[in-house]
Amino acid sequence: MLTRFKTLSVNRFTFIIALFYVCVFNIPLFEIIKKGIEKQPDVDPIFIATMPLFLLFALSFVFSLFTVKYLLKPFFIVLTLLSSSVFFAALKYNVVFDYGMIENTFQTNSAEALMYVNFASILNMLLTGLLPAYLIYKADIQYQPFFKELLRKILFMLAMLAGVGIIAFFYFQDYAAFGRNNDEIKRYIVPTYFIGAAAKYLNVHYLQTPIEYEQLGLDAKNVSPNANGKPNLLVLVVGETARSMNYQYYGYDKPTNAHTQGQGLLAFKETHSCGTATAVSLPCMFSRMGREDYDSRRAYAQDTVIDVLNHGGIKVQWFDNDSGCKGVCDQVENITIDLNSDPALCSGQYCFDQVLLNKLDEALAKAEQKDTVIALHIIGSHGPTYYLRYPPEHRKFTPDCPRSDIQNCSTEELMNTYDNTILYTDYIISEVVNKLKQQQEKFDTAMFYLSDHGESLGEKGMYLHGAPYSIAPIEQTSIPMLAWFSEDFSQDNQLNMACLAKEAEKGGFSHDNLFDSLLGLMNVQTQVYQAELDIFARCRG
Incomplete structure (x- = not known):
């Protein structure tokens, strides 16, 4: 993980944080992949070996979009804390944070949320959330002048995109077939899936124009027979x-x-x-x-x-x-x-x-x-x-x-x-x-x-x-x-x-x-x- 033994460039930070997400927060994802491999005979071992690399290159590319001075540290601190909780839920309970679960989370009261706090969840937050967040906060990141930094970022992103492209060139059909047979895999990718679900929830509930309220059954009338004179309860x-x-x-x-x-x-x-x-x-x-x-x-x-x-x-x-x-x-x-x-x-x-x-x-x-x-x-x-x-x-x-x-x-x-x-x-x-x-x-x-x-x-x-x-x-x-x-x-x-x-x-x-x-x-x-x-x-x- 990040240390202060030497100064980190922005690209090096990006690659290390992506590697951390692949190796830690996506353990549940690789458990699901493992189950998919067991159901599918004669899987090319080299194809399987490319999966963590594919994810590493993809996350590095996506993370580069947010490695901007003044945004970098607060963004990745918050993202890491959230990802730690999502990771624990998937690892221990096999819970997936899709749109429905995000909706359920937003509507959970404090008393209900406290039910999930225990020694294991606290230890997980300390080791995979707070400690990495602290290291991100303390990281000594060296920023180059704007245009030089921009050029380095573009070259890094192109390199990551090339890595994704090379893997896709040789194994596109394998990825397509494996994905079709194991559709649930995408739901376990941290952090992209739960962030997408949260964005959808926020858009639906807070950004879209409210739907005009519709009253139903205004013609309703009670036709209880009351043959014995007693109302229904x-x-x-x-x-x-x-x-x-x-x-x-x-x-x-x-x-x-x-x-x-x-x-x-x-x-x-x-x-x-x-x-x-x-x-x-x-x-x-x-x-x-x-x-x-x-x-x-x-x-x-x-x-x-x-x-x-x-x-x-x-x-x-x-x-x-x-x-x-x-x-x-x-x-x-x-x-x-x-x-x-x-x-x-x-x-x-x-x-x-x-x-x-x-x-x-x-x-x-x-x-x-x-x-x-x-x-x-x-x-x-x-x-x-x-x-x-x-x-x-x-x-x-x-x-x-x-x-x-x-x-x-x-x-x-x-x-x-x-x-x-x-x-x-x-x-x-x-x-x-x-x-x-x-x-x-x-x-x-x-x-x-x-x-x-x-x-x-x-x-x-x-x-x-x-x-x-x-x-x-x-x-x-x-x-x-x-x-x-x-x-x-x-x-x-x-x-x-x-x-x-x-x-x-x-x-x-x-x-x-x-x-x-x-x-x-x-x-x-x-x-x-x-x-x-x-x-x-x-x-x-």
Whole structure:
């Protein structure tokens, strides 16, 4: 790395910093390349040997654009600190910083960010971030007069470009074929990919002309039959980071749904998320757009199904114990839990989801005699600090993993910790159902639960979530979806429970179904409603 043993020319600095990025920050990239080589027989070894050289020449060329006096040091200090964090996420968790992950990062609050701080992450920042940044700051770089420096820079860039060109001349077809067969490689190149994704995010959210806001469902009206005189009361539980393969309802061999087993819940099989991170999935699942045509700018510039319910005269309340509703609940009554609000359930950094049950009690005590939707956004199974998601009395699966550097836990410990979060969420759901049962004299009651996305727990070396959807493993996209209906709710709203049980068993649903299913459950008529996407429409009447 850089030293003060001798003065460095600008070009020498450029080459050394590029070499550092290739040899350190791109280790995850070469791990992916290694896997690609193992899948492809008879690979030319010389072609493989050119890959680090190709990257070195390319980064040297790109970095030369920023080696300008007064810009050089601050630019590369900031870039190195950012790259250190991206490198650690890719190395330890196999997390890729594409547009979706950048969006998720920008919307992460300080309490959530602190969950990722542990000894390993701090040591990494010291060794690959702060130390190189300090050496860059102390580097004695010699600048030549302007035109002489410019000439040297041009010659250096031409030399780097020539290196790239020579490799491309002999191995262009090999690079093209290898790239087509291993498309994910480009996502691991540090720093170009995450900088490009960040630039796109900033352009979309801060530089482009805002889209004019579009209201949807202004024609909405509530046509609830109310045959027995009782309004509908639906509690919508929005989960966090729950994957279906760890649910007893879906064949898992541990009793992770022990609390709700006797309550008659429907478990909808083969349900998939819109995204792999909350910042994408949450606004997507409540938007009129489906996953295939989802656009975050458009989503933030138009009404959600929560708004359409509100237009239709449904009373809507949103209580949040996660990282916020991402714009979904902005136009209805909403409360984000104060992390210092309850000493028994909150630490100042997080709250157990039981705090939402208290909010639900308050809301039910004040509930008007009108059709109502109460949304509870739980923190659920948010990682990597899974062990902080459940109180000690709900620590049923042991040994667990009481640490945030989960890659250093055994598979058994990590799975037990995650399963405890699922079991605790099941407890929360069971308590919601119990509270709704107590309201049956005043309301026709129902509960609907689904998660925003899944989670990787070390499968194929991947941890956490946020992988690009095109390459995301099933663990990050397969989610649980559960429903409970009181007898009066199903009768008054003409739901055929035998039919629904068959539909749940058949499965094949996604977040795309939520918009219309909520409108259907609450009997809201509007032109934006699409019956073919309403899960319950096929079993109504």
